[in-house]
Amino acid sequence: MTVKLPVTNEHGFYEIRLESIGGLGANLSGKILGELGALYLGLNSSNFASYGSEKKGTPVKAFVRYCDPNMEIRINSPVEKPHVLGIFHERLAGKVSVMAGVDENTMVVINTSEEPNKVRDHLKMHGGTLVCIDALKIALEENTRINMVMLGAIGKATGFITLESLEEVVKDTIGKKYPAALEGNLAGVRRGYEELNKIKIENDGKYPYQEYEEVKRDWGYENAPIGGVNIIPGSTVTNDLTASREGYVPIFHEDKCIHCGLCDTTCPDMVFQFVEGEYKGKQAMVNKGPDYHHCKGCLRCVEVCPTAALTAELERDYDIWNIHVRNKDLIVESMKFEDAGANSIVNTESGN
Numbered sequence: 001m002t003v004k005l006p007v008t009n010e011h012g013f014y015e016i017r018l019e020s021i022g023g024l025g026a027n028l029s030g031k032i033l034g035e036l037g038a039l040y041l042g043l044n045s046s047n048f049a050s051y052g053s054e055k056k057g058t059p060v061k062a063f064v065r066y067c068d069p070n071m072e073i074r075i076n077s078p079v080e081k082p083h084v085l086g087i088f089h090e091r092l093a094g095k096v097s098v099m100a101g102v103d104e105n106t107m108v109v110i111n112t113s114e115e116p117n118k119v120r121d122h123l124k125m126h127g128g129t130l131v132c133i134d135a136l137k138i139a140l141e142e143n144t145r146i147n148m149v150m151l152g153a154i155g156k157a158t159g160f161i162t163l164e165s166l167e168e169v170v171k172d173t174i175g176k177k178y179p180a181a182l183e184g185n186l187a188g189v190r191r192g193y194e195e196l197n198k199i200k201i202e203n204d205g206k207y208p209y210q211e212y213e214e215v216k217r218d219w220g221y222e223n224a225p226i227g228g229v230n231i232i233p234g235s236t237v238t239n240d241l242t243a244s245r246e247g248y249v250p251i252f253h254e255d256k257c258i259h260c261g262l263c264d265t266t267c268p269d270m271v272f273q274f275v276e277g278e279y280k281g282k283q284a285m286v287n288k289g290p291d292y293h294h295c296k297g298c299l300r301c302v303e304v305c306p307t308a309a310l311t312a313e314l315e316r317d318y319d320i321w322n323i324h325v326r327n328k329d330l331i332v333e334s335m336k337f338e339d340a341g342a343n344s345i346v347n348t349e350s351g352n
């Protein structure tokens, strides 16, 4: 059986782009969609992903192309104007240009708990159809991963990928490898397929169309600090790590903290804010909790805390921007760096 593609671009392709961070499974989703096209839908298909170092939390793009089975696929360039765009992590918007190439013909499928009109403004969406799915919530409820729920939602958004074909490909691929997880994965795909919240966005001129551009590295051999020293607090150059989190944050319970500093020693991103204070009647450095601006959500601090003063909680359940602590001295250091001419990549105040 060969499905009929509802629409193709001038080269004869139906194209999908997935925007994600390492660890959410977008690369695997791209592979499954590619396999689905060739083996279950009777199409010709290709897929590949693009990412830097294979680290959890770093930006990932995956691309899928479908075409008529009699046509050859001879291009391997990124998908610039997708028919379907899947955004696995809503906080990517504004950090990477996820909306590039989105026009009135694009279906944007995003993992979010927000309602579509609010999401439209967050994404600065020019036009097209916006499909919201609370993939994190469903994944938690069904004991599966976000990518399975997104797979279901993306399949439905195409209009030609059936739920049955998605279930088949999931059974034949990851079902064989991880049989114990199959039931949860299938439930995630089904709910992703069925629980969409969709709105049509009118091109009302509110936000302009964004051209696709290859990612330019703003920091290179010409402008990196001498000796490769990272002089911005936090271990990454871009400083703001909020987009790296997968839904969980460490929540600090000050009353349980014994100020032992184990979390501070363990945290790879210098997130904890210790200040001079008093503990048990003696002068000591006391923990004021994490600065979520730098926290990538790895939860190592939760593992090492001996008193459960840190617990892993769902980020969406907390108004963390109102409970986070920032050491003003560190902000001043960042500002100094901006003054030195590096402000094109440093946004010290985003998220505040």
Ligand code: SF4
Pocket: 256, 257, 258, 259, 260, 261, 262, 263, 264, 287, 304, 305, 306, 307, 308, 309, 310
């Ligand atoms: S490891 Fe736990 S008890 Fe120790 S300073 Fe950190 S939060 Fe406090």
Ligand code: SF4
Pocket: 249, 250, 266, 267, 268, 269, 270, 271, 272, 290, 294, 295, 296, 297, 298, 299, 300, 301, 302
């Ligand atoms: S989860 Fe904990 S250890 Fe990991 S980056 Fe955040 S504060 Fe640091």
